[in-house]
Amino acid sequence: YKEGLDYLDLIKPEEINNENGSIYYGLLGRCYGDMAEYSSIPFFNKKYNKLAKECRIKALNLTTPGTFFNSFLKFYNEYKDGNLLTAEKGFKSMFNSTISNRDEALLNYMLGEICRESGKANQAIDYYSKATIADIQISTKESLALIKLSELLFRKKNLQSASALVKKAYDDALFYGAQQRKLQVGAILPLIEEEIMQNIEREKKRLYIQYIGAIVFSVIVICFLILTFIQFRKIQKAKKIIANAHGDLQKVNKQLVIVNEEINARNSQIESINDRLFEANKINEEYIGFFFTEYDDIFEKFNEFTSYIEKDIDSGDYAKAKYRLSRYDLKKEKDKLLNNFDTAFINLFPSFIDEFNSLMKPGEQIKIKDNQI
Structure with a gap:
């Protein structure tokens, strides 16, 4: 700034007029405004702002x-x-089609x-971006917009863009030798690089945590697969x-079916x-009953016959006894007994004759006449 003030002091007061005075005092x-911005001492800061x-x-x-x-200036x-x-409305009102790129960059x-x-x-980022683009188009190397834009992008954590812009601003400051701009850029650049390094470290930690998590997850998955395989x-x-x-x-069911069939x-x-046993018992009962009935009938007749004979003999009437004996037909009684047994048998087995004939040849079958057993 000393060089700038010394250069302006070379201009004599009588050389300042209405044509160049606005540029000179501007x-x-x-210069005083930049000195106020650069100075951190309140006394000089206020002094330079007042002069500016x-x-x-x-x-x-x-x-x-x-x-x-x-x-x-207004x-x-x-x-x-x-x-x-008021300033914002005024600057916006100055935009028109006749202003140059340099003036448009200044307004933005x-x-x-x-x-x-x-x-x-x-x-602010939008306006700084427009100003930066205009400065690049007109090859302006002393671009405050570039520095301010990089600061805002840094605060927005857009480190990649902020780093590229601040490096461009630093190269421009080196090109035209602006010490204050180099200091401004030098104050921002380490912060951006530090933030980038911190991001890299955070990313490493995040990747490390993800790596550990992936390993743990893989171990869990492997254990799960092993358990699944064991369960399978x-x-x-x-x-x-x-x-x-x-x-x-x-097989047991089939055997049970066979056993059930056998049991059935x-x-x-x-x-x-x-x-058959029931039928045999019935036959036995019928035959036994019939036998006892016939036996009782024969026994009674025989007792009655013998009692009459004994009476005749006891009375000495031998002729009558002989007569009684001659009248008793034993063959008739025997035929009657057999006939009764046959009748009882046919009554018990009504199909016996038909079943017997079914076993014989047609010429050898038995034919029963009516009223014949």
Whole structure:
């Protein structure tokens, strides 16, 4: 700044007029403004800001009303006085199709400054970006917009873009030898690099944690697969046991079916035997009953016959006894007894004759006449 002030001091007061005075006081005000921004001592900071304001007022008074420089200085003074809304409206009203790229870059930079101080970081980034693009198009190396844009992008954690922009600003500062810009860039660049390194370390930690997590997850998955395989083997073994048991049950079931069939057949045989036994018992009962009936009848007749004979003999009537004996027909009684037995047999077995004839040849079959047994 000493070199800048010494250069401006070379201009004699009588050489300053209305044509070059606005430029002279504008540059002098810019120099004092940068010195106030650079100085960290409150006394000198206030002193330089006061001198910068006085120079801007002198420059404004020497400008032609209605020109771009006149309007810019007027709204710039409003900005420096803290009237941000008035300054913002004024700078926006200066945009038109006739302004140059340099003037457009200057307006966008000032709007970016106003938005940054108002807390509207996203809008400030837009204006700084437009100012930076315009500066690059006109090959402006002393670009404050580039530095301010990199600062905001750094705060937004857009480290890659911020790093590229601040390196470009540092290269430009080296190119035209601006010490203050190199200091500004030098203050930002280590912070960006430190943040990048911290991000790299965080990314390493994150990747390490992910790696450990992946290993733990892989171990869990492997354990799960092993348990699943063991359970699968157990299930397969259980299925095989169940299948074998099912086959055995089917065999047992078939055997039970066969046994049931045999039992049913035996039951049928037993029922048939029981029927036959029942029939035999019935025959026995019938025959025994018939036998006793016939026996009683014959026995009574015989007793009655013998009692009559004994009476005749006891009375000496031998002729009558002989007569009685001659009248008793033993053959007739025998035929009658046999006939009664045959009748009882046919009554017990009514189909006996038909079943017997079914076993004989047609010429050898027995034919029973009516009333013949």
